[in-house]
Amino acid sequence: MKSNQALEDGRVTPEFVENERKKRNRRESLTGYAMISPWLIGFFGLIIGPMIYSFILSFTDYDMLSAPQWIGVSNYVELFTNDPRFIKSLQATLTFVAIAIPLKLAFSLFLALLFNTGRKGSGMFTTIYYVPSIIGGSVAISVVWRQMFGRDGAVNTVLDAWGLNTISFFGNSTAAMSILIILIVWQFGAPMIIFLAGLRQIPQDLYEAASVDGAGTIRKFMKVTIPMLTPIIFFNLVMETINGFMTFTQAFLVTGGGPRDSTLFYAVYLYEVAFEFLNMGYASAMAWILLVIIGAFTLLIFKSSTFWVHYD
């Protein structure tokens, strides 16, 4: 009522202004929340909710067919003390991440450098080279991969034609791991595009100054490009490491975790436990350990960044 009076008087009191602003703020934030509500519903309903549920399940014995039984931290104890396959899957995943991710980053940086010349047509090539990243994670590509490296597949046919020994890619641990690494490195598109954007941000005068000082191509790359690119390398490293730990489709479809569990990546083992052995509680515990592991590695990269990432 006060505000109405204020209007009739033709005068604007400070309370009136304050009130109106509050009202508008409230309305605005309400509109804002309403606007993002589809995302909010998804976030709480599909992400936070299931996460909390999986956390609770990780303390239970749950086969999905009967009600969960509370068993405390037994799942976690079992994982660390009495599950050789858990350890094996960790080893396989770490080996994979340690080799595939640096390779992928190096390769995508190399290609980004090639495309950064600004020559005619480099844009088209960038697009073409991005394609594997779009389709690489798909089931179809995994199936193609399996065919290609199969006993009578393209690769062995070529080896045979050159008079070389054919390789049983799915019967040999090293070979199986290698084809998965190649498949992941092949999906270099996303980091490549980001590197390319980063390269274009580097001021040309730095290179000019370096040239004046007599620096050659390699020296310019080491002393100008790399330091200027460290924030981008850092970003790509974090993203790719996280993705690397969660690699599933490729390993599940191409090697199925074999031979002899040598490519039993963490996510593949998790799936097996959850949906083939119906140990949903145990699998939930595994998912949470993976969260901690990924968190720890990300934290490590962040901590180390003070030593090698330059922001100016």
Added chain:
Amino acid sequence: MKKWKKWMGLSFLCLMVAGCSPGGPDDTNDDAGGTDDSGSASEEGQTTIRFSWWGNDERHDLTQEMIELFEEKNPDISVEPEYTGWDSYWERLTTQAAGENLPAVVQMDNSKLTEYISSGLALDLNNLIDEGTINMEDVNDVYQDMLVVDESTYAISAGSNGLATIYNQDLFEEYDINLEPGYTYEDLEEEMARLSEEEGEGFWGYDFVKAEYETFFHYARQFDQHFYNQEGTGVGFENETLENFLSIVTAWIDEGTATPHDVTVEINESGESMVANEEAGIASAASNGLIGVQTLAEADLGLNVMPNAADGEKSGNWVRPSMSFMISSNVSEEKQEAAAKLIDFITNDQEANEILRAERGVPIAAQVRENLVEEVDPTVQETFEFLEVLEERAGDPEPLPPPGEAEVRAAFDRMLESVKYDDMTIEEGVESFIQEAEQILNQ
């Protein structure tokens, strides 16, 4: 920045956790577009039941045609089909079980049934059978034995099959190989060594098709032992039995008489068949597997029983349901009754079986089987005839595997792989496998 990082990591994982949580995409009926186009809107006084199965397109079509006939004959019941392929079937079914939303009629696999029984999800069908809602008078017990636990019938066989071997008839004739039922591993080895030698590189006599696990069921039974003990708490065979079996397997592989492991794995995963490819002479199989494998092969294929152990005392053979139908215990009594009618229809109705064409296995009702045998393809007929051979030679019924079977089987396959690659000796492998199996089964 730091917070942002945490959230990023967190949300990525959530995505994964969410992806692995129950409630994946609903992919039923994705290829058939709708459950029913002829008035599935249930009318007054109609009972609607859901019926789920896994299979390929052929089974989907045949089964839906059968359902239409059933609805015609039972206007008071409406059936909603739910069907998918094998892999997504179990994910879907466990999710439905977790949500207490199982379909009334569920197609079941022998390896999974005990888990549903022990969780109280499978209805005891004895009453419905005694009342005659499901008429089992024309069905020989041998077809149902596996599905009866402590005198309660928990499922009705959808068709029978048995462990068998599929062989290349043309090739066997060419080399004059004659293996009469009752032949032993030694007989087989001798012939296959000869065949492998004559056919040369890239050919192996025997293919275990990654089915050493099942083959060993057959092997152990001959020594009056079972894979699992009666209580389902551990294995039911002696170390020596498995050791002997594994020495046969590894010796054959070393000699080149059986396919090397990597080849078997690859062929098996790509859905091909070594016998159909004419890269192997004979392979382990389920008897109704012949129908599919024959379509891939140029040569004429035949069925035989599995080899016997030379010193075996009993029959290793048994007739088993290739799959079965259970009724969910958490649907209303009215729906249970309707579900029973549907199962009875599938089991005993002549017209229904003419539509279904024994695609799920050899029909269990004698009259149906007799009438149908004339109408099916020669290959299917062969599976009918083989089952008669098997029935004559069948030994004791085999109990259902206990809950946790999937995990034990995976452990068995891993152990076998290690033994084949010489990571472990046979004795070590057997010892560690038995321990692992006990640990899994006692969880």
